[in-house]
Amino acid sequence: MHILMISDVFFPRINGVSTSIETFRQSLAPLGIRTTLIAPAYPGAAPDNDPDILRIASRYLPMDPEDRLMRRSAIRALWPTLRSRGIDLVHVHTPFAAHYAGLEIARALGVPCVATYHTFFEEYFYHYIPFLPKNWLRRAARRFSRAQCNQLDAVIVPSTAMADILRGYGVTRPLHVLPTGLPARQFVGGDGCYFRNRYGIPKDRRLLLFVGRVAHEKNIGFLIDMIAHLKHREPKAMLLITGEGPALPALTATVQRRGLDEHVRFLGYLDRNSELHDCYRAADLFVFASRTETQGLVLLEAMALGTPVVAVAELGTRDILGPQQGARIAPADAQAFAEIVAELLADEARLKALAVDAHRYARGWAAENMASKLAALYRDWVSPTATLLDHFEVRPPPAGRTATGSAP
Numbered sequence: 149m150h151i152l153m154i155s156d157v158f159f160p161r162i163n164g165v166s167t168s169i170e171t172f173r174q175s176l177a178p179l180g181i182r183t184t185l186i187a188p189a190y191p192g193a194a195p196d197n198d199p200d201i202l203r204i205a206s207r208y209l210p211m212d213p214e215d216r217l218m219r220r221s222a223i224r225a226l227w228p229t230l231r232s233r234g235i236d237l238v239h240v241h242t243p244f245a246a247h248y249a250g251l252e253i254a255r256a257l258g259v260p261c262v263a264t265y266h267t268f269f270e271e272y273f274y275h276y277i278p279f280l281p282k283n284w285l286r287r288a289a290r291r292f293s294r295a296q297c298n299q300l301d302a303v304i305v306p307s308t309a310m311a312d313i314l315r316g317y318g319v320t321r322p323l324h325v326l327p328t329g330l331p332a333r334q335f336v337g338g339d340g341c342y343f344r345n346r347y348g349i350p351k352d353r354r355l356l357l358f359v360g361r362v363a364h365e366k367n368i369g370f371l372i373d374m375i376a377h378l379k380h381r382e383p384k385a386m387l388l389i390t391g392e393g394p395a396l397p398a399l400t401a402t403v404q405r406r407g408l409d410e411h412v413r414f415l416g417y418l419d420r421n422s423e424l425h426d427c428y429r430a431a432d433l434f435v436f437a438s439r440t441e442t443q444g445l446v447l448l449e450a451m452a453l454g455t456p457v458v459a460v461a462e463l464g465t466r467d468i469l470g471p472q473q474g475a476r477i478a479p480a481d482a483q484a485f486a487e488i489v490a491e492l493l494a495d496e497a498r499l500k501a502l503a504v505d506a507h508r509y510a511r512g513w514a515a516e517n518m519a520s521k522l523a524a525l526y527r528d529w530v531s532p533t534a535t536l537l538d539h540f541e542v543r544p545p546p547a548g549r550t551a552t553g554s555a556p
Contacts, residue, residue: 175519329515338425474506
């Protein structure tokens with residue numbers, strides 16, 4: 149089976165969508181499913197070594213300089229190549245040029261078109277279009293999502309909360325809950341002592357870690373408020389913020405204005421395959437307050453490396469945090485959040501037990517399991533009749549009948 153994936157973002161742009169796409173591509177290959185990916189070309193990026201990644205000429209987006217807008221004409225020029233590859237299904241991962249181009253390709257090839265709804269746009273747009281009323285943007289996001297989802301054959305969502313929201317919008321197409329799995333082999337090793345030495349962090353500092361895009365919707369300001377409360381109970385606490393993004397200048401200014409320079413450090417991007425592992429290992433706790441995550445894969449990444457989590461359980465993170473294995477759910481109140489963190493930091497035995505639970509729990513979210521479920525969905529969508537008949541018992545036809553079989 150050959151699946152065409154198409155996305156408005158992919159590496160070297162680091163975010164949850166890029167991670168999800170690559171995780172599924174790598175995990176689907178051993179199952180006999182080939183994927184071709186159409187994604188933007190990024191200026192200055194190293195060339196891909198994968199012939200199944202097709203980069204499209206793109207242009208700058210003034211309101212979102214980290215991202216690129218693919219040129220539809222360049223995508224259309226690929227149609228002869230795609231026909232020759234025998235594409236069985238188109239899987240869209242983002243709702244901009246990729247959505248409309250994906251639908252166009254699917255119709256031209258006569259194959260199904262599905263999408264994964266990765267981003268909760270209702271709580272996203274107003275951070276980037278602040279000059280328009282928030283309520284208007286929310287209503288527009290709902291209409292936009294409903295219209296796009298109902299153009300598809302089916303929609304994949306990473307969490308049950310996101311499925312409920314889309315049903316509330318009026319999405320009538322089939323919804324399938326399928327989170328991104330964790331490639332466990334990528335989350336091993338790491339040296340916390342090496343990391344502390346490299347960054348000049350004393351062994352007695354209590355490290356709290358945030359990993360992700362430094363964007364307004366990630367609610368990092370809440371974590372800064374939390375550390376301002378926590379430092380009174382735990383003076384050696386330090387919040388490490390890794391990643392980059394549009395909110396970095398404002399958050400840096402906030403830290404300086406509040407005199408928190410000794411308690412908050414911005415580290416920028418860390419290499420996901422090496423230094424980030426060291427960072428996870430160095431941290432006492434992973435803290436997270438985003439209320440817009442459709443899944444929250446980064447929580448599982450932290451747990452896989454034995455870093456317990458304290459987080460607000462909102463939207464998609466509820467599915468991960470619900471069992472409270474290797475994690476504690478905190479209220480959306482900075483002081484109350486800080487109190488939970490302080491209690492855990494003061495109890496070393498409990499913290500170590502949480503770390504063991506976290507590692508064990510993360511293993512249950514294996515990428516291979518999620519890829520198997522996605523592969524089954526692909527087969528259902530590509531050959532629905534054949535797949536349906538597989539569930540029926542085939543019986544000899546009654547005497548005098550010409551039917552080849554019957555379903556119970």
